[in-house]
Amino acid sequence: MARQEADIHSESVPAPGAPAASNMVELNGHLYDPSGKIFVANDASEHHRCRLQHQILKDCLNGNLMATKLPPDVAMIVDVGTGIGQWAAEVAQQYPKAQVIGMDISKVQDTPVPDNVSFEIHDVEDPWNCEPNSVDFVHIRDVTGGIHDWLALVRQAYKSLKPGGQLEMTETRAKFFDFDGTFGETGTFFVEFENIYLELASKTGMDWDPVPSSPDWLNEAGFEKIVQRSEIMPIGSWPKDAKLKKKAMDFTNMWNDGGWETKTARLFTTCGWEFSDFRSLLDRVKKETADSGVKAYATVVFTTARKPKR
């Protein structure tokens, strides 16, 4: 990291509820971290998406904050890429005796938090400040677009965890699926979007769909008991079942209500797309979410693992 950037990111965080950092860079109507290494926006519109997603993911986990079963005496939790800090705040409430550290490169934490939460403005790809073998649980959620070396990240997590400590990674796959083969017959804007997205993503040298490789990275880092749990997230209005219909509505709204743009605009424009062409592509994708004949779904994958006890 350049010296100037290190200086920017070594500051302490503002009081909860304080306005977001003023040093963000504006691009096509969105704010981004000034380091330039994070492709996802970090502004009011992205924070709105994160709040919706937080609830959607809890719904997937029957109201729980994680798929991992934590022991009641958990003492140290690290939330990697904590964002506005909502997960950190809730986990700290649930485990009032634990210390919770929320790490993020951007100073955007605006959630009121209990006393047992602290935030560190820190690039999570730089060495962490915590002692080796000191952490009980590392939580990494929705940081794709900001991680250049996933294996190094899970190695860092492994080093920081106590023997027997646990890790969870949660990401939405960069892939659309369909229930009844309609994609194959007609071709869809979902597929067009996915193909372009993955082609552009490959030019960044970053892995934008880390789920398939995560078990190998975790294994290489030394983790055991690696388990992936995949949740179907329907897109559009096609599900008939009431529970699935609600899930589809929440998930689709999250993307259509600004999510496609905050997550992917910078990738497209960095790779040479005109913003107006990107918008037109998104309009076609959004229109397709209203077509009940296209039975698309994405998946959210919870990957859990443990550092061996000895």
Ligand SMILES: C[S@@+](CC[C@H](N)C(=O)[O-])C[C@H]1O[C@@H](n2cnc3c(N)ncnc32)[C@H](O)[C@@H]1O
């Ligand atoms: C999409 S938000 C998700 C926030 C939170 N994990 C959640 O699930 O609600 C991603 C956050 O990860 C942070 N992030 C991404 N890459 C990072 C990196 N290399 N170092 C520190 N923070 C990073 C971003 O700044 C952003 O606040």
